[in-house]
Amino acid sequence: MTELDGVLQYETEDLSRIPPRRQGANKGSYGQVLIIAGSVGMSGAAYLSALAAYRTGAGLVRILTPEANRSILQIQLPEAIISSYHPEDITEKRDSWMKQLTELMEWSSVVVLGPGLGRAGYVKSLVEDVLQTAFVPLIVDADGLNTIAEYPYLTGFYTENFILTPHIREMSRLTGKPEEELLCDSLRAATEYRDTYGVSCCLKSEHSVIAAVDGKLYRTVSGTPALAKAGSGDVLTGIIAGLYCLGMEESEAAAFGSFLHGLAGRRAAERCSAHGVLAREIADAVPEVMRAVPGISI
Numbered sequence: 001m002t003e004l005d006g007v008l009q010y011e012t013e014d015l016s017r018i019p020p021r022r023q024g025a026n027k028g029s030y031g032q033v034l035i036i037a038g039s040v041g042m043s044g045a046a047y048l049s050a051l052a053a054y055r056t057g058a059g060l061v062r063i064l065t066p067e068a069n070r071s072i073l074q075i076q077l078p079e080a081i082i083s084s085y086h087p088e089d090i091t092e093k094r095d096s097w098m099k100q101l102t103e104l105m106e107w108s109s110v111v112v113l114g115p116g117l118g119r120a121g122y123v124k125s126l127v128e129d130v131l132q133t134a135f136v137p138l139i140v141d142a143d144g145l146n147t148i149a150e151y152p153y154l155t156g157f158y159t160e161n162f163i164l165t166p167h168i169r170e171m172s173r174l175t176g177k178p179e180e181e182l183l184c185d186s187l188r189a190a191t192e193y194r195d196t197y198g199v200s201c202c203l204k205s206e207h208s209v210i211a212a213v214d215g216k217l218y219r220t221v222s223g224t225p226a227l228a229k230a231g232s233g234d235v236l237t238g239i240i241a242g243l244y245c246l247g248m249e250e251s252e253a254a255a256f257g258s259f260l261h262g263l264a265g266r267r268a269a270e271r272c273s274a275h276g277v278l279a280r281e282i283a284d285a286v287p288e289v290m291r292a293v294p295g296i297s298i
């Protein structure tokens with residue numbers, strides 16, 4: 001790891017921070033990831049996040065998504081457990097929905113909220129309910145962030161366990177600041193957000209920056225324009241959740257996840273060209289990057 005002006009940057013040798021899989025481990029040794037994602041027409045976002053969590057090393061991944069997505073997700077990723085809801089039940093059958101959600105939150109070691117949720121009316125209640133019931137690390141992305149931007153009082157539910165992963169436009173919606181200003185000094189933007197709200201902030205761009213709640217600042221330069229492809233941010237959420245399951249502390253998982261995501265994008269581009277990479281291939285490249293780490297290939 002190098003440090004320049006107080007900003008940390010992971011290097012290839014830092015891959016050795018990924019622990020080898022413990023002899024005698026069982027799937028429960030490697031965490032239970034809950035991915036609250038997807039909507040009708042955007043099941044892919046849930047799939048990509050879940051795939052990436054498994055590819056990074058999570059022991060058990062469950063997707064909570066609208067019932068309409070159940071079949072496609074079970075076929076695409078049979079390794080994932082599917083829990084589902086009928087969107088109208090979130091507002092119309094509050095007791096049973098809250099019971100289901102509370103049980104799932106108790107089950108989870110880490111939660112991803114937001115990829116592909118969409119912007120339908122029920123999503124506001126869903127996001128509020130999750131923010132209120134979360135007590136394990138919560139990675140908030142995409143429409144989770146857009147909902148918070150639309151209803152700023154939701155920031156009142158933030159805890160230090162939250163990791164926000166906005167791209168520049170999402171950050172602009174969250175802060176009301178112009179994209180040009182955020183891009184111009186992304187480190188300052190992420191730091192100010194962290195200091196204002198007490199959450200870790202991974203502000204994504206060509207060179208993503210991470211302002212962690214423990215005070216550390218990181219910059220990621222491992223990426224490639226191959227990552228400029230639909231779904232690559234969804235993959236990042238799963239990588240961060242997976243690293244937490246391997247034992248990294250949550251804000252380290254965010255920073256290291258961003259680094260690993262960049263390397264996986266490069267590895268996928270070697271095979272498919274920078275133009276041709278699919279988001280799922282970024283997830284599939286994570287184990288290939290990890291194989292360089294002593295003790296991980298067996």
Ligand SMILES: NC(=O)C1=CN([C@@H]2O[C@H](COP(=O)(O)OP(=O)(O)OC[C@H]3O[C@@H](n4cnc5c(N)ncnc54)[C@H](OP(=O)(O)O)[C@@H]3O)[C@@H](O)[C@H]2O)[C@@H](O)CC1
Binds near residue numbers: 041045170233
């Ligand atoms: N298969 C699926 O299910 C998929 C589902 N998905 C789900 O779709 C939902 C909507 O998410 P979203 O990010 O596409 O929409 P939105 O917030 O309007 O931003 C889009 C615009 O923002 C900009 N922009 C982005 N990054 C930037 C950057 N780094 N720096 C600067 N600008 C940046 C850029 O604008 P442009 O530069 O073109 O003007 C871009 O066109 C969400 O739930 C997500 O999970 C997707 O993941 C795809 C696969």
Ligand SMILES: Nc1ncnc2c1ncn2[C@@H]1O[C@H](COP(=O)(O)OP(=O)(O)O)[C@@H](O)[C@H]1O
Binds near residue numbers: 167226230234
């Ligand atoms: N040109 C680029 N160079 C490096 N990384 C990039 C580039 N373009 C996008 N990325 C990375 O790809 C990811 C895109 O995330 P996001 O915009 O949320 O995608 P999506 O919503 O389609 O899943 C981010 O981690 C971002 O840092």
